[in-house]
Amino acid sequence: MSWSETLDLRTSGRVVVRPDIPHGVSGRYRRIKTALNVAMLAIFFCVPWLRWDRGPHLPDQAVLIDLPGRRLFAFGLEFWPQDLPIAVGVLVGAALLLFYATTLAGRIWCGFACPQTVWSDLLFSVDRMIARVAGRGPGERRLRVVVWFAIALSTASGFAAWFNDATELPGLIVSGTATPGVYASLVILTGTTFTLALYARERVCLHMCPWPRFQAALLDRDSLVVTYQEWRGEPRGKARVPLRPDIGEPGLVALARQASDLGGQLAERGDCIDCTRCVTACPTGVDIRNGLQMGCIGCGLCIDACDQVMSRLERPAGLIQFDNEAGLTRRSVEKPPVSWRRPKALVFAGAALAALSISAYGAATMPGLLVHLDPQRNPPFVLMSDGSVRNDYALRISHRLARLDGVSIRIDGLDGAKLTLSAGTESASGTPLVGLGRDRSADERLLVTLPRGLSFGGRRPFDFVLSSQDGRELARVPSYFWGPER
């Protein structure tokens, strides 16, 4: 038994077998799907090749997930692990947008934007092309598997390019000098792409994806879902003669013959001619005439297929269309409007907007310089042999600013104090300087000493002032200096 036979569906007591390659259609939803597929595949494969100048020691890839460095570059932004709340906000906002879209128009995410759908659609197009060129048979099947494998390998390479320098990666892979992680990801992703997107295809949507199981909770009577207009299509029946002049006989003659053939039953027949084009074009093999089903991903291809048939029959389009529950009783060929202003939809839209706005604000106000100062309080101060008093501070600096190689540090608010660094150098003006190097971070020990005559009892507040080498103040870190009790 072929896999397609497991998708057999019964309509009006007879089995409708969807072919292993769904029939191609043309129409509005096919054009939208094709445009979105091209856009998403272009983003997936092309974005890692975009360049972005960040100065020396930094990758010039516009978008790069740098796992060893534990950072994400996205054009002018750089994210660190501590920026995880921003990512959480984006994910929550995206999930709420998904809920919003589902409330408005059912599974349009599944039908138009889900990567599983995009790759499945791509492969169905490739399969149709190969079948046209090579005909059907064992040779065509072998050719399909070779092309599937090439697409799976390209997908895995495209994915790896998001984590490595895309311009160097092909050369490294071919020369065998890429890291073991690259080869491991190629093997794993080629295997999963081949299995899930190329072989399993719609079975992932039908049997593995959890989303359809709970999306029903988001639908209400105003949600638009792909609907067969039963009031108009039934009772269905085969067309006995062609109805249009351009595919056979003049229309009026054909109609007269058909009326005569059917013994006057023509007037009783609905618009569905039971051609099963809607089933054979469906990527999941659903017969939408049986009502809304979990297997329907809302891709709209059955709408295009049926509209083509209706066009040939010179009947109004929309025997299958996006419709709401009221459409079952409205009995109109008019398309229902999208109901944007329902409370549930507005709540999802508002919450999504809030989550994304908070994340955008967080990204826009991310500090470029992170300073962690830890006063060493065991003991809180050291009394030196010359009578001066010294406090120690542990300093950790990391930054994500462009072209910053070092930070100079001075003290503000503690007159007469001298600052020295345990391992640092001095700038040309004699100010202590912390070099940041390629890692753009440094650990330093700061020693603050007050001469004997200036020493005091208890603690006194002061600031460490960190500046770039061109004198721009980057941060001011408050702390305390401790002296011996008197």
Ligand code: SF4
């Ligand atoms: S494509 Fe339209 S006319 Fe043909 S079987 Fe489907 S609903 Fe009926």
Ligand code: SF4
């Ligand atoms: S029934 Fe129509 S909308 Fe649903 S998956 Fe099949 S072709 Fe797409």
